[in-house]
Amino acid sequence: MAETGKREVDFADRNETDAAKAKRLKNEANSDEENRDQSASANPLFGFKTTTVLRDSAREKNMFIHGKLNDQEAVIILEKTPIREDTLLEIFNGSRLKLDMRNDIYSTYQLQPPAHLNEIKTTVVCPATEKHVKKYLRQETYLVQESGEDYRSITLPYIQSQSFSVQWVYNILEKKAEAERIVYEDPDQDVGFVLLPDFKWDQKQLDDLHLIAIVHRRDIKSLRDLTALHLPLLTNIRKKGEESILKRYGVAVSKLRVYLHYQPSYYHFHIHFTALSYEAPGCGVEHAHLLSDVIQNLQADSQYYHSRSLSFPLRADQGLLSKFKDAGKL
Amino acid sequence: MAETGKREVDFADRNETDAAKAKRLKNEANSDEENRDQSASANPLFGFKTTTVLRDSAREKNMFIHGKLNDQEAVIILEKTPIREDTLLEIFNGSRLKLDMRNDIYSTYQLQPPAHLNEIKTTVVCPATEKHVKKYLRQETYLVQESGEDYRSITLPYIQSQSFSVQWVYNILEKKAEAERIVYEDPDQDVGFVLLPDFKWDQKQLDDLHLIAIVHRRDIKSLRDLTALHLPLLTNIRKKGEESILKRYGVAVSKLRVYLHYQPSYYHFHIHFTALSYEAPGCGVEHAHLLSDVIQNLQADSQYYHSRSLSFPLRADQGLLSKFKDAGKL
Numbered sequence: 001m002a003e004t005g006k007r008e009v010d011f012a013d014r015n016e017t018d019a020a021k022a023k024r025l026k027n028e029a030n031s032d033e034e035n036r037d038q039s040a041s042a043n044p045l046f047g048f049k050t051t052t053v054l055r056d057s058a059r060e061k062n063m064f065i066h067g068k069l070n071d072q073e074a075v076i077i078l079e080k081t082p083i084r085e086d087t088l089l090e091i092f093n094g095s096r097l098k099l100d101m102r103n104d105i106y107s108t109y110q111l112q113p114p115a116h117l118n119e120i121k122t123t124v125v126c127p128a129t130e131k132h133v134k135k136y137l138r139q140e141t142y143l144v145q146e147s148g149e150d151y152r153s154i155t156l157p158y159i160q161s162q163s164f165s166v167q168w169v170y171n172i173l174e175k176k177a178e179a180e181r182i183v184y185e186d187p188d189q190d191v192g193f194v195l196l197p198d199f200k201w202d203q204k205q206l207d208d209l210h211l212i213a214i215v216h217r218r219d220i221k222s223l224r225d226l227t228a229l230h231l232p233l234l235t236n237i238r239k240k241g242e243e244s245i246l247k248r249y250g251v252a253v254s255k256l257r258v259y260l261h262y263q264p265s266y267y268h269f270h271i272h273f274t275a276l277s278y279e280a281p282g283c284g285v286e287h288a289h290l291l292s293d294v295i296q297n298l299q300a301d302s303q304y305y306h307s308r309s310l311s312f313p314l315r316a317d318q319g320l321l322s323k324f325k326d327a328g329k330l
Numbered sequence: 331m332a333e334t335g336k337r338e339v340d341f342a343d344r345n346e347t348d349a350a351k352a353k354r355l356k357n358e359a360n361s362d363e364e365n366r367d368q369s370a371s372a373n374p375l376f377g378f379k380t381t382t383v384l385r386d387s388a389r390e391k392n393m394f395i396h397g398k399l400n401d402q403e404a405v406i407i408l409e410k411t412p413i414r415e416d417t418l419l420e421i422f423n424g425s426r427l428k429l430d431m432r433n434d435i436y437s438t439y440q441l442q443p444p445a446h447l448n449e450i451k452t453t454v455v456c457p458a459t460e461k462h463v464k465k466y467l468r469q470e471t472y473l474v475q476e477s478g479e480d481y482r483s484i485t486l487p488y489i490q491s492q493s494f495s496v497q498w499v500y501n502i503l504e505k506k507a508e509a510e511r512i513v514y515e516d517p518d519q520d521v522g523f524v525l526l527p528d529f530k531w532d533q534k535q536l537d538d539l540h541l542i543a544i545v546h547r548r549d550i551k552s553l554r555d556l557t558a559l560h561l562p563l564l565t566n567i568r569k570k571g572e573e574s575i576l577k578r579y580g581v582a583v584s585k586l587r588v589y590l591h592y593q594p595s596y597y598h599f600h601i602h603f604t605a606l607s608y609e610a611p612g613c614g615v616e617h618a619h620l621l622s623d624v625i626q627n628l629q630a631d632s633q634y635y636h637s638r639s640l641s642f643p644l645r646a647d648q649g650l651l652s653k654f655k656d657a658g659k660l
Contacts, residue, residue: 043423043425043426043427044427044429044437044439045422045423045425045427045441046422046423047422047423048422050415050418050419050422053415056412056413056415056537057412057537057609058412058535058537058538058605058607058608059389059390059538059608059609059610060389060390060391061390061391061410061411061412061413062413063413063415063418065418078413078421078441080391080410080411080413080448081391081410082386082387082388082391083386083391083392083393083408083410083450085380085383085386085393088380088393088395089380091408091450092375092376092377092378092380092406093373093375093376093377095373095375095450096373096445097373097374097375097452099374100532101508101511101529102507103498103501103502103507103508103529104497104498104501104507105455105456105457105458106453106454106455106498106529107374107453107454107456108451108452108453108454108529108532109374109451109452109453109454110449110450110451110452110532111375111408111449111450111451111452112445112446112448112449112450113450115426115442115445115448116442118410118442118445118448118450119440119441119442120413120421120425120440120441120442120443120448121438121439121440121441122427122438122439122440122441123436123437123438123439124436124437124438124439125435125436126435126437127435128435140607141606141607142584142585142606143583143584143585143586143587143606144584145622253473254472254473254474254660255472255473256473257473257614257615257616259615276471276472276473276616276643277470277471279609279614283614283615283616284587284609284613284614284615284618285587285589285613285614285615285617285618285619285620286587286606286613286620287615288614288615289615290615290616290641292475292639292641293641296638296639300631300638301630308626308630309622309626311620311622311623313606330584
């Protein structure tokens with residue numbers, strides 16, 4: 001269980017009845033509201049004018065807003081606060097509820113708790129620069145369906161026209177950089193690879209374990225290039241990758257998610273190993289492909305990834321999205 | 331930018347000054363609080379006694395609580411609601427703030443908005459069974475690989491031995507419950523379905539849009555039962571589901587994630603429609619299958635889901651995991 005902060009509560013009389021306690025809590029909350037001005041500063045956000053919402057997350061209940069505060073550029077970050085176990089008694093006894101729906105044993109409500117139990121964490125950056133604004137701006141994402149033919153006529157020419165540098169990948173393979181981070185290597189130039197922690201994993205805990213297997217061969221850009229001829233490579237990565245992670249970190253196969261991205265973030269073939277309990281960005285079904293599924297599909301049909309349609313997300317600022325729009329595919 | 335639902339606001343005088351508007355909004359909010367009892371039911375959660383917190387997420391701002399309500403076992407799910415763009419003006423002008431910290435251009439506050447803008451979505455399961463309690467208790471998760479043969483020898487007998495009630499599903503299909511929530515229906519008993527918001531979506535914003543298409547026919551438990559004979563059903567759901575979501579909510583296909591779960595959480599066939607930008611729980615690659623992929627696979631091979639191995643996560647307390655362990659599969 002995640003630990004929640006403890007808050008001291010003075011109970012005037014530990015023998016009070018539940019009804020009396022609820023009444024007392026309600027009075028304290030009302031008094032809390034009336035007295036808010038005494039502890040709260042005058043509203044410093046009064047008159048803030050929203051220019052645009054930079055991003056928001058329904059899952060994380062936050063919002064990043066660019067606007068103007070007292071004629072200065074500002075970014076305001078609002079985030080709902082976690083629910084604390086030590087506030088539950090007050091919430092259940094001191095809130096107002098409105099029924100939304102009832103079906104069999106299930107019912108849903110909108111609940112309004114006492115205000116002091118339901119604050120919004122607010123961060124103000126003011127004056128904010130253009131860098132602040134860009135930092136927080138999320139791009140809209142679109143789901144694109146790419147047929148085998150679309151790949152050859154739209155995506156492949158686009159990839160080839162861009163100079164996507166993978167020099168940093170070659171540096172790793174050639175031991176010019178990050179050599180000390182390598183967990184395992186199979187040096188075979190056909191089926192071999194280098195396994196090392198992803199740079200976003202600080203390795204301080206196993207909860208967010210994340211390693212990458214980068215293949216030695218340089219002729220596979222992505223999933224689209226794979227055929228049954230690559231099965232020895234794929235099964236080698238799976239087998240030796242899983243064995244070395246078990247050996248180094250004690251994490252078993254049943255606790256791992258092993259997958260690749262399409263589109264990948266760089267066009268040198270690599271595979272991700274993440275902790276199953278870690279909802280790593282990019283492990284969503286529209287972006288990730290389990291290695292075990294890829295192997296099965298190629299065993300059944302060598303041309304599987306040559307011919308089928310693949311879905312993947314593209315951000316508004318990605319050039320490839322414009323190509324699909326121009327081709328009337330969106 | 332993720333689209334947010336529009337809410338109508340009556341402005342008494344479109345020429346009022348900002349100060350006058352803020353004052354009016356504040357009065358409306360106070361009046362809103364005083365009048366809450368008239369629209370809110372008497373507190374149905376009064377006297378709820380917490381037994382234990384089953385799980386909570388600081389990231390998602392939710393909490394699952396097991397306890398007793400009116401002498402009955404109950405599970406209560408509390409979740410903070412997303413922040414809505416159309417409420418920002420009221421939040422900025424009508425809230426109370428307390429300064430936490432100021433450092434250079436950064437300052438942080440605790441903000442108390444008007445209560446009606448900061449509700450907690452509450453779900454009550456009462457009476458709750460031991461199955462409900464177990465379902466929500468956070469458990470360690472393991473990835474299981476189930477061959478076609480494993481499905482027939484382990485999983486199917488297990489499903490058939492359990493009495494997983496789907497009465498609430500039949501209530502919806504027979505219009506005994508939630509009939510007013512139905513967004514679209516195709517009443518055909520072979521290829522038809524009912525489309526309605528998932529009960530976890532409060533429909534106040536489109537950011538976390540989540541609808542379920544529940545098929546009318548009762549002979550499909552899961553992905554494993556699908557063959558090419560079900561293609562008319564699947565393409566009908568896709569086509570009409572996407573059309574009605576576009577019509578009702580203005581959300582286009584390129585902004586949707588349409589998928590099913592394996593294993594599903596209940597064994598009456600249903601499909602999820604979620605906002606692409608919403609990282610819905612259960613949209614991970616090890617649990618979700620895009621409907622477009624399922625259709626393609628069945629078009630190529632009617633027996634695809636009969637014969638292939640499927641991976642899925644199982645929690646430590648799920649009986650099916652024990653079955654796989656006993657069979658030496660883990």
